[in-house]
Amino acid sequence: MIFHELHRGERPLLLPNAWDFASGAALAAAGFAAVGTTSLGVAAAAGKPDAAGGTRAETLALARRLVRLPVPVSVDVEAGFSDRPDEVAALVAELASFGVAGVNIEDGRPGGGLAEVRAHAGVVEAVKRAAPGMFVNARTDTYWLGGDRPSREETLRRVRAYADAGADGVFVPGIADDGDIAAVVAAVDVPLNVLHLPGRTGFERLAELGVGRVSCGSLLFREALHAAVTSAFGVTGEAWDGGVPSYGDVVRLIEPPPP
Structure with a gap:
């Protein structure tokens, strides 16, 4: 359970996100303790849209390659590439059979909506039954898709439900306010993962607030x-x-706009 333990250190786990084997290998060789994937990078490299559920094959193929690295690997599976909990669970079980250490599963949906809380909690439960050793990072897109007025209350409701369903961590991309971060940390007994936002809350401050993991997301790919x-x-x-x-x-x- 090395990957699990990395979330319980004195400082947050900094998780850089790769989009192909070479980028993952370079990050591992540079000394990062673990490597994740970026769904935007994987999708864009394949010429496909992100978060549309169309990169299942590419995600599995990359995961098979990345597990050759000498560090734990976490895979972003978007919303699981299916609306059926059993199919998402089967996907994660397959990733576990490769040697993948963790997955991100998001409640955001194409078009900017959010899955119903109980439905996403049911996905988390199904995944944990199928792959009990997998670090399941349950992502909520309340801040990512919430515009200028994301709801702290709705975020807390969702992270509590996902943690109660067995999630090993919760991920709230887009959250940046100290008070919001502290509230999520206090609400659940599992590590909080946040997205690094250039120019916003610094790494050391996130550590002080009790954040367990900081992800780079698509930043490295875009750079x-x-x-x-x-x-x-x-x-x-x-x-x-x-x-x-x-x-x-x-x-x-x-996806260039039509002429």
Whole structure:
């Protein structure tokens, strides 16, 4: 249970997110204690939209490769690529058979909605029955999809339900306010995972607040895209800085608007 223990250290586990084997191998070689995957990176590398449930095959193929790394691997399976708890559980059991240490399973749905709380809790329960040793990180998108006024109360309701269903950790991407983070930490007995947000709450402050894990999400993938274009221009000596693409920028690369 090495991966589980990494969430209980004096400082949060910093989990960098890979999108292919080379990026994962580079991160492991650099000394990171574990490696995760980024669903945006995996989807975009395949020319597919993120969070649309269309990258099951790519996710499984990458997981098979990443388990060769000398560190624990956590896989983002979006919403499980199915609306049926038994099918999501079978997917996670297959990942466990490869040697995957953890999974993220989100309650966000295509179109910006959220799964019903009891339904997502039922998915967590089914997954834990099928793969009891897997670190199940139950993600709620209340802040990610909540616009300018995310609901702390709804977030607390969801993380409590997911923890009660057997989740080993809860993930609230987009949460940044000290009071909101502290409230989630106090609400559950499992580690809180937050997304690193450049320019917002720093790593040391997150540690002080009791956060158990900090994920990089799609940041490394997006930084890599920026570096690639910058380096290409640099061959001719031209200066270019279009900035690091946002999540939306990458989505538009993969799904350009109709003419």
